[in-house]
Amino acid sequence: MNVENIKKDFPLLENRNITYLDSGATTQKPIQVINAIEEFYKKNNANPHRGAYTLSIEATEAYESTRQKIAKFINAKHPEEIIFSKNATESLNLIAYSYGMNNLKKDDEVVISIMEHHSNLVPWQKVTKATESKLNYMYINEEFELSDEEIETKITDRTKIVGIAHVSNVLGTINNVKKIIKYAHKKGAIVIVDASQSIPHMKIDVQDLDADFLVFSGHKMLAPLGIGVLYGKREILNKMTPFLMGGDMIEYVYEQETTYAPLPNKFEAGTQNVEGVVGLDAAIDYIQNIGYDKMQELENDVLAYARQELSKLDFLTLYMTPNEKNHSSVISFNIKGVHPHDVASILDSEGVCVRSGNHCAQPLMRFLGIDSTCRASFYFYNTKEDVDRLVHALNKAYDMFKKFIK
Numbered sequence: 280m281n282v283e284n285i286k287k288d289f290p291l292l293e294n295r296n297i298t299y300l301d302s303g304a305t306t307q308k309p310i311q312v313i314n315a316i317e318e319f320y321k322k323n324n325a326n327p328h329r330g331a332y333t334l335s336i337e338a339t340e341a342y343e344s345t346r347q348k349i350a351k352f353i354n355a356k357h358p359e360e361i362i363f364s365k366n367a368t369e370s371l372n373l374i375a376y377s378y379g380m381n382n383l384k385k386d387d388e389v390v391i392s393i394m395e396h397h398s399n400l401v402p403w404q405k406v407t408k409a410t411e412s413k414l415n416y417m418y419i420n421e422e423f424e425l426s427d428e429e430i431e432t433k434i435t436d437r438t439k440i441v442g443i444a445h446v447s448n449v450l451g452t453i454n455n456v457k458k459i460i461k462y463a464h465k466k467g468a469i470v471i472v473d474a475s476q477s478i479p480h481m482k483i484d485v486q487d488l489d490a491d492f493l494v495f496s497g498h499k500m501l502a503p504l505g506i507g508v509l510y511g512k513r514e515i516l517n518k519m520t521p522f523l524m525g526g527d528m529i530e531y532v533y534e535q536e537t538t539y540a541p542l543p544n545k546f547e548a549g550t551q552n553v554e555g556v557v558g559l560d561a562a563i564d565y566i567q568n569i570g571y572d573k574m575q576e577l578e579n580d581v582l583a584y585a586r587q588e589l590s591k592l593d594f595l596t597l598y599m600t601p602n603e604k605n606h607s608s609v610i611s612f613n614i615k616g617v618h619p620h621d622v623a624s625i626l627d628s629e630g631v632c633v634r635s636g637n638h639c640a641q642p643l644m645r646f647l648g649i650d651s652t653c654r655a656s657f658y659f660y661n662t663k664e665d666v667d668r669l670v671h672a673l674n675k676a677y678d679m680f681k682k683f684i685k
Contacts, residue, residue, distance in 0.1 A: 280569065282577060282662050288565075289660060298631045298665045303448055303476060303609050303656030305498045308558075312501055315561035316554050326550055328527055342553055345560040346543070352563050353493070354484040355510055359542040362509040362516075363551055367475045368398035370494035370509035371442075373522040373546065374471055375402035378492075381520065383410040383439060390433050390468075391442040392417045392425060393646050394450060397639040399442045399473050412439070418646065423450045423600045430459055438468040445477035449638045449654065451609030452600050453477070457488050464489065469515070475499055479658065480578060480608050482571045485510055497555060501562035506555030509546070516542055523548040574659040578608065581657055585610055585666045592670070594677045598652060611638075611652040614677055616684035619653045622676050626653075629672035 286292050288309040292299060299307060319341065325332075327339035343358075350358045364370045379402075383389070389403050393416050407414040417433045420426050434441060441463045445456050460470045469491040474483055479500035485493050490510070497506040511519075521528055521539055525548035530538040539545040566574070583603065589595060589610060598611040614622050623635035634654045637644045644650060655669060 280573060282660060285569070285660050292660060296630055298661075298668045300655040300657065300661065300665065300669060301632050301634050302479070302658035302661075303499070303654065304634050305504065306479065306501050306658055307660070308503065309501055309562075309565050311565050312503070312558050312561045316503065316558045319554055319557045327553060328544075338553060341560070342551070342556050345556045348560055348563055349508060352567075353478075353510060354486050356486065357513050360510055360513050360516065362511065362543050362546045363556060364494075364507040364509055365505055365552070366498070366507035367473060367494045367496040368507075370507050371398045371471070371473065372402050373509060374492050374494075374511070375406045377519040377522045377546075378469075378515070379403070379406040379440060380409060383407065383412040385411040386437065387412040387439045388415055388435065388437045389413070389440045389442070390415045390417060390438050392444065392454070393419060394447040394452065394640065394643050395442060395444055396448055396473065396475070397641070399444065399471070400642065403440075403442065413437075416642075419450075419452070422602065423447075423452050423598065424602070424605060425452075425454060425459075427458075430462060434459075434463050434466055434468065436466055438463065438466055440471065441468050442471045442473070444473045444475075445483075446474075446480075446607050446609070447640075447643075448476050448609065449611050449640050449643055449652065450598055450600065451476075451606050451611075453605045453607050456490070460489050460491075476608065480571075481575065491515060497559040497562060501565055502559040503555045505552050506559050508559075513542065516546070519546075521545050521548065525549045569659065577659040578657060578661075581661050581663060581666060582606070582608065582610075584663045585655065585657065585669070588666055588670050589673075592673060592677075594681070595673070598647065608658070609654060609656045611654045613649065613652050614673070614680065617676070617680045619651045621680070622653050622673075625676035625679060626669070626672045629668070629675060631669050631672045633669075 289307045291307050323337045325334040325338040327342040346361045347358045349361045403414050417425050417429050446453050456472050463470045471492040472490045474493050474495045478495045493510040498504045528545045528548040530540050596613045600606050619635035637651045
């Protein structure tokens with residue numbers, strides 16, 4: 280199975296003459312996912328959990344079978360440990376408000392890394408202020424990694440919650456979450472893993488990690504926009520109160536009080552994004568058909584080439600670990616003296632799609648002493664030719680701007 284054959288499954292990549300290097304923001308969608316959604320609307324469209332008629336039962340089966348598939352996909356013990364959400368952001372907010380708000384006390388500590396996406400940072404600011412607890416940070420070293428010393432210094436007996444990105448969406452650094460979880464558990468803390476940038480690229484086993492919570496968004500792993508997953512250990516989820524109230528998350532409603540449905544329904548209020556669930560089901564099938572081993576083989580080859588070729592451009596500043604084994608999928612860079620938005624605009628004129636901005640990681644940008652970067656993020660449908668096109672476009676951008684650079 281080669282990349283050119285894989286690309287044929289992606290209509291946008293086939294129909295547009297572009298080099299798409301923004302899969303960290305969202306991946307392109309294979310025809311198998313598009314067809315699955317279309318077939319659902321043609322043949323099975325109904326509201327799950329709400330009808331005794333065949334069509335609704337079929338929609339319910341499609342919805343619940345995907346929950347079981349995801350549980351197996353990440354090796355969760357129980358299907359009810361899988362909660363559907365809009366995205367990783369909603370999942371993280373659910374944890375912060377349903378767990379954090381009810382379990383943190385004055386002077387307790389929440390520890391996160393400086394490389395967190397805002398969605399695993401801003402909710403903790405609000406929750407720690409409301410509970411009079413403290414928000415502390417683990418800082419990266421000169422190699423853009425978290426040292427063991429930093430982890431062991433910041434996670435203390437006062438730490439109750441640790442939030443950590445498995446892979447940084449800016450730096451591509453792969454954090455050793457298994458080691459962090461083991462150390463945090465020794466200190467009595469629970470750990471939330473943001474797997475948004477890791478699960479598209481590598482196999483996740485929540486039991487092996489011993490993660491208390493793990494979240495991800497479907498759209499970064501070939502599924503449609505608007506579908507996310509929250510995994511939580513059953514014993515923790517059972518003790519948590521619902522985050523949103525409404526239909527399907529209740530057991531009995533009286534005039535003055537309500538009892539809640541058991542897991543997983545109590546966290547899935549209202550009509551859910553069933554088409555997103557169907558698309559996620561097809562996306563998992565697609566990933567499993569190729570296999571993570573093959574995906575990583577393809578990606579690592581291209582990423583190593585990108586590291587090599589971009590390092591040759593002396594007008595670039597690169598923000599990535601020198602340790603290839605700790606690096607995944609993302610390379611952030613700047614042309615010295617040129618605003619990233621201007622660079623991205625020139626790249627776009629050359630048909631190269633990269634993201635520019637702070638990547639929802641302003642504290643990290645401030646720590647690095649910059650406002651923003653350009654970011655190229657790769658997936659298994661990218662090739663070395665895509666890297667060559669990026670390098671060509673960067674050289675052109677530099678030629679355009681170099682006379683203005685002080």
